[in-house]
Every structure is written in C-alpha cells, then in structure tokens.
Amino acid sequence: MILIHCPYCDETLPEAEFTYAGEAHVVRPDPSVSDETWRDFLYIRSNPKGPHAERWRHAHGCGRYFNAIRDTVSDRVLTTYKAGESKPVLPGDVK
Amino acid sequence: MVSQIDDAADAFILYDAAALAQWSSLARRSVRHGPTALTARAVMTHFSALELLKSAVTGDKHWTKQWPEAEPKEEYDVVIVGAGGHGLGAAHYLAKEHGITNVAVIDKGWLGGGNTGRNTTIIRSNYLYDESARLYDHAVDLWEGLSQDLNYNVMFSRRGVMMLAHTVHDVQSFKRHIHSNRLNGVDNRWVSKEEAKAICPPLNIRADARYPVLGAAWQGRAGTARHDAVAWGYARSASSRGVDIIQNCPVTAIRRGPDGAVSGVETAKGFIRARKVAVSAAGHTSVLMDTAGVRMPLESYPLQALVSEPVKPVFPCVVMSNTVHAYISQSDKGELVIGSGTDQYTSYSQRGGMALIEHTLAAIVEMFPQFSRMRMLRLWGGIVDVTPDRSPILGKTPVPNLYVNCGWGTGGFKATPGSAHVFAHTIATGEPHAINAPFTLERFTTGRLIDEAAAAAVAH
Ligand SMILES: Cc1cc2nc3c(=O)[nH]c(=O)nc-3n(C[C@H](O)[C@H](O)[C@H](O)COP(=O)(O)OP(=O)(O)OC[C@H]3O[C@@H](n4cnc5c(N)ncnc54)[C@H](O)[C@@H]3O)c2cc1C
Ligand SMILES: [Zn+2]
Numbered sequence: 001m002i003l004i005h006c007p008y009c010d011e012t013l014p015e016a017e018f019t020y021a022g023e024a025h026v027v028r029p030d031p032s033v034s035d036e037t038w039r040d041f042l043y044i045r046s047n048p049k050g051p052h053a054e055r056w057r058h059a060h061g062c063g064r065y066f067n068a069i070r071d072t073v074s075d076r077v078l079t080t081y082k083a084g085e086s087k088p089v090l091p092g093d094v095k
Numbered sequence: 096m097v098s099q100i101d102d103a104a105d106a107f108i109l110y111d112a113a114a115l116a117q118w119s120s121l122a123r124r125s126v127r128h129g130p131t132a133l134t135a136r137a138v139m140t141h142f143s144a145l146e147l148l149k150s151a152v153t154g155d156k157h158w159t160k161q162w163p164e165a166e167p168k169e170e171y172d173v174v175i176v177g178a179g180g181h182g183l184g185a186a187h188y189l190a191k192e193h194g195i196t197n198v199a200v201i202d203k204g205w206l207g208g209g210n211t212g213r214n215t216t217i218i219r220s221n222y223l224y225d226e227s228a229r230l231y232d233h234a235v236d237l238w239e240g241l242s243q244d245l246n247y248n249v250m251f252s253r254r255g256v257m258m259l260a261h262t263v264h265d266v267q268s269f270k271r272h273i274h275s276n277r278l279n280g281v282d283n284r285w286v287s288k289e290e291a292k293a294i295c296p297p298l299n300i301r302a303d304a305r306y307p308v309l310g311a312a313w314q315g316r317a318g319t320a321r322h323d324a325v326a327w328g329y330a331r332s333a334s335s336r337g338v339d340i341i342q343n344c345p346v347t348a349i350r351r352g353p354d355g356a357v358s359g360v361e362t363a364k365g366f367i368r369a370r371k372v373a374v375s376a377a378g379h380t381s382v383l384m385d386t387a388g389v390r391m392p393l394e395s396y397p398l399q400a401l402v403s404e405p406v407k408p409v410f411p412c413v414v415m416s417n418t419v420h421a422y423i424s425q426s427d428k429g430e431l432v433i434g435s436g437t438d439q440y441t442s443y444s445q446r447g448g449m450a451l452i453e454h455t456l457a458a459i460v461e462m463f464p465q466f467s468r469m470r471m472l473r474l475w476g477g478i479v480d481v482t483p484d485r486s487p488i489l490g491k492t493p494v495p496n497l498y499v500n501c502g503w504g505t506g507g508f509k510a511t512p513g514s515a516h517v518f519a520h521t522i523a524t525g526e527p528h529a530i531n532a533p534f535t536l537e538r539f540t541t542g543r544l545i546d547e548a549a550a551a552a553v554a555h
Contacts, residue, residue, distance in 0.1 A: 001450050002448070039539050039540045047382075049379075052441060072395075073442075
C-alpha cells in the first residue's frame with residue numbers, strides 16, 4: 001500500500017482512500033485531427049519505467065482530482081500537486 | 096528452480112572436454128567470439144520410460160544438461176528478446192517448422208523468470224469474439240500434443256475451468272459468451288449451482304452467502320499446465336536444434352539502420368547484429384519498443400499470486416470469479432494456487448499492494464469456507480502489459496524486420512503454444528498467419544478493436 005499526499009486536504013494518507021485515474025497531462029486534441037493523433041490521445045500512454053505523472057482522486061476524502069509524480073520502479077510518490085498546476089520539475093529531470 | 100536442475104546435471108554434462116575447456120576460458124575472459132566458437136552442444140537425453148528405467152538401475156548418473164550456456168555470436172538471422180514461454184516457443188517453431196536455427200533468445204534474467212514462471216497457469220479459450228476464439232483455441236489444440244512434441248512433460252491437465260456467476264449481469268454475460276463460443280465450436284456450457292457444486296464439492300452455494308452463486312460457465316476442455324516445464328521444454332528443444340539461449344543479458348536498445356530497418360540490438364554483452372528482431376518481453380515491451388521509435392498502446396501493471404501450504408487433493412478443477420475477484424486451483428504438489436487482481440496504478444516494481452491479497456483471500460474464504468484456516472506460504476508479483484482492448488498485439492510493426500508479440504496482460508500463459516506458433520510464422524515469412532492477422536498494432540488507428548474486456552476482466 002503506497003502513501004499519497006492530498007494537496008487539498010494537506011494530509012498523507014494510505015492508497016485505500018484514493019482511486020487512480022491514469023496518466024496526467026493528456027490533452028484532448030481538436031476532433032478534426034488525423035486518425036494517428038486521435039489514436040495517440042485515446043490509446044498511447046508513456047508507460048515509463050521511472051517518474052510518471054498521473055492523476056489520483058481523493059475518493060474517500062475531499063473527492064477532488066489532483067496529480068502526482070510517482071516512481072514506477074519503487075512505487076514511491078515523489079510529489080503531488082493540484083489539478084491545473086503545471087508539472088513540477090524534479091531534481092534529476094533532464095528537461 | 097532452473098538452477099537446481101542445472102546444478103544437478105552439472106557434473107554429468109556430455110560436452111567433450113575440449114569444448115568445455117574452450118567454453119570456460121571464453122566465459123572467464125568474457126570475450127565475444129565469432130560463429131565458429133561454441134557450436135558444441137550437449138547431447139540431450141531423449142526422455143522415455145526405457146531411459147527412466149535404465150537410469151533407475153544405474154543410479155541416475157547419466158542425465159545430461161538440458162541446454163548449454165550460450166555466449167552471443169556477432170550476428171543472427173533472428174534475435175528474440177525475452178526468454179519467456181512465448182519467446183522460447185517462437186524459437187522452437189522457427190527451428191522446427193521453418194528451418195531457421197541461427198537464432199538467439201536473449202533475456203535480462205534467467206529463462207522463464209518473467210510472467211511465465213509467475214502465473215497461475217490457467218488455460219481456457221472461452222473468449223467472446225471470433226478472432227479470439229481462433230487464437231485461443233489454436234493454443235488449446237497445441238497444448239494437447241505439446242508434451243509429445245517437446246518430449247518434455249508440461250503436465251497439461253484438462254481438469255476444467257468454472258467461471259462463477261454471482262449477479263444477473265454475470266449470468267447474462269456468461270450466457271452470451273457460451274452462445275458465442277458454441278457458434279465458434281469452442282467448448283463451454285452453462286451449469287446450475289447444484290451442478291457446479293457436484294463438479295467442485297468445496298464450493299459454497301448457500302443462498303445466504305454475501306455474493307451467492309447463481310450458476311457457472313463450465314469449460315471442461317480447459318485446465319492447467321506446469322509453467323516452468325513449458326519454458327524448460329521449449330528451451331531444451333530450441334537449444335537442441337541450434338538456438339542460442341543467452342541469459343542474464345539485458346537488451347538496452349533496438350538499433351535501426353539508415354534505411355529505417357532493424358539492424359540489431361544493444362545488450363549488456365555488446366551489440367548483436369540481427370536481420371530480424373522479435374520482441375516478446377511482456378511487461379517491458381513499451382520501454383524496448385520506445386528505443387526503436389515505436390510507441391505502444393500498452394500500460395504495465397503489477398499482478399500477484401500466492402500459494403498455500405500443500406495439502407492432500409481437495410480441489411478438482413479451476414474456479415474463477417470475476418465478481419468477488421479471485422481464482423483458485425490446486426497444484427499437483429498440493430498447494431492451493433490463488434490469483435489476485437492487478438494494482439490500480441502502473442508499475443515495474445514486480446510486487447503489488449498487500450490490500451489486494453487481503454481482498455483476494457476474503458473472496459476465497461467466502462467461496463470456500465473450508466479454506467479459512469489454511470496458511471499461505473509464498474506471495475509474488477509479475478508485471479503484465481495491458482492493451483486498451485485486452486487483446487494481444489501480435490505481428491508486424493512500422494519498422495521493417497521488427498516484430499512484436501505483447502499485450503497478453505493477465506492472461507497470456509494459456510496462449511503460449513498458439514501465440515508462439517503464429518509468431519514464428521510471422522517472423523519467418525514476414526507476414527502474419529491467418530490466425531494472428533487481426534491482432535495488429537494498426538487496429539488502434541483504424542478502430543477495429545477486439546474488445547475482450549469482459550472475458551478478461553479478472554486477472555487470470
Ligand atoms: C501473477 C500472475 C498470474 C497469471 N495467471 C495467468 C493464468 O492463470 N493464465 C494465463 O493464461 N495467464 C496468466 N498470467 C499471464 C501470463 O503469465 C503472461 O501473459 C505470459 O506468461 C506471458 O508470457 P511471455 O513469454 O510473453 O512473458 P514473460 O514470461 O514475462 O517473458 C518475457 C521475458 O522478457 C524478458 N525481458 C524483459 N525486458 C527485457 C530486456 N530489456 N532485455 C532482455 N530480456 C527482457 C523478461 O526477463 C522475461 O523473462 C498471469 C500473470 C501473472 C503475473
Ligand atoms: Zn483530499
């Protein structure tokens with residue numbers, strides 16, 4: 001069970017209070033785009049081995065969505081931030 | 096497990112002394128060498144009742160090593176990444192049916208140490224769509240003759256698989272599957288809860304259960320097999336036909352030439368040139384394909400299983416429940432083999448959350464109250480690669496001479512021989528077999544999905 005910090009409640013709580021909602025920052029394109037772009041939006045995910053930006057919902061708390069960066073090798077949540085905020089740069093990030 | 100067999104056989108290898116000396120000095124200096132070195136192969140014992148008898152009276156001393164250690168050559172016709180059942184199986188069929196033996200199967204760990212050695216070994220073919228019916232039934236057909244084909248007992252046991260219905264929705268969905276299966280000539284039938292209890296006596300069918308059993312779908316032709324034996328049997332057969340199996344050698348990147356076609360793989364033991372590369376790396380497929388510039392519609396999740404202490408035979412078949420989310424069978428050693436679900440988040444950690452195990456065992460005890468005081472012995476996880484439509488991707492890629500077999504998610508053990516067989520066809524001929532033709536990567540662009548989410552909703 002991983003521990004997750006809800007940026008709204010400002011509390012670090014067990015995973016059981018939260019539901020996972022997939023990769024974060026996936027932007028819906030205009031529907032007139034090519035099939036390839038639409039496919040990327042619908043189905044292609046980065047699935048990295050390492051830090052992953054993802055959405056979580058504090059389902060059994062405030063009920064709100066927020067984003068987290070979690071290391072998919074250790075499963076540790078490195079940081080969390082509110083929905084709508086841009087992805088924070090972590091130490092060691094190349095870009 | 097593999098090492099135990101190797102250790103036991105080590106003293107009795109039938110390498111001739113010169114080849115052995117050459118091999119060990121090469122290994123010591125870890126030098127890379129050309130195609131002429133190390134072509135010596137152990138003479139493999141053909142397993143038979145006579146051989147067993149002979150060994151019994153001579154003190155079991157002549158068993159040979161089942162496959163030799165191999166160091167990479169500079170170039171191969173085909174490099175297969177991933178020595179799981181699917182990769183080793185593809186090598187076996189490439190050699191046996193297509194005469195292609197200049198092949199290496201490369202694994203970052205030991206062979207069969209991925210999901211092949213971690214799964215709960217359920218084999219069934221009761222998927223919904225025509226495409227899946229052909230693919231999974233092709234596998235069941237091959238399972239039936241596999242031990243003979245490999246001269247290796249894979250312990251395929253047709254003990255039957257029962258999928259329990261606990262809600263009206265389950266009943267409707269399973270009946271739809273049964274009708275669809277029967278139209279495709281795939282064995283599957285509806286049984287009442289009393290019939291289910293007669294088939295599987297430990298099952299609790301009382302109406303006051305929290306999720307009462309309403310009936311079940313029963314595929315008598317389905318069953319289990321011994322997972323390690325599948326990997327070992329394919330490895331032994333492929334190796335005896337000339338395939339190099341290179342263990343403990345991570346592939347770090349797939350390389351492409353100036354023409355865009357595949358040129359080889361970068362590995363921990365250096366660059367290996369290859370005319371064709373076939374990726375069969377389960378949970379790590381998207382990471383590898385990324386290095387060739389191909390993005391995959393895959394996400395990797397942990398999936399766990401556990402076994403109990405061994406007990407006398409108490410459980411005659413396989414039982415799965417999508418609703419309470421658990422599946423169980425009893426191994427020939429006597430352990431109850433219990434499968435859990437995937438974690439909700441993606442991960443490469445190869446271990447899952449404890450909460451899932453608690454949930455799984457609660458479901459098992461609910462269905463089989465007599466197991467409430469069994470002790471659990473071991474628990475482990477694997478990393479499964481899941482596609483959006485829960486069907487595999489098996490075929491060509493946008494990169495010439497690069498092939499991929501992935502997306503089997505929580506349920507690819509059952510498909511091992513069928514998948515390996517049609518994958519070998521695809522690699523050898525450059526075109527998919529009719530059976531895997533629908534399982535393209537392009538289907539995510541065209542929208543022609545094969546949506547097996549209902550058939551595969553529970554991990555299995
Ligand atoms: C707990 C659990 C229970 C399951 N239960 C069932 C079941 O009951 N029935 C069923 O049908 N299926 C089941 N499955 C799914 C099934 O195990 C898999 O779909 C199937 O075994 C996949 O076989 P494979 O050969 O493709 O993969 P694997 O056996 O995982 O082989 C892939 C290999 O690739 C290697 N590899 C990865 N990256 C690299 C790299 N960069 N370089 C070199 N090598 C690399 C890995 O080390 C691994 O050995 C289960 C899975 C799990 C985890
Ligand atoms: Zn909150």
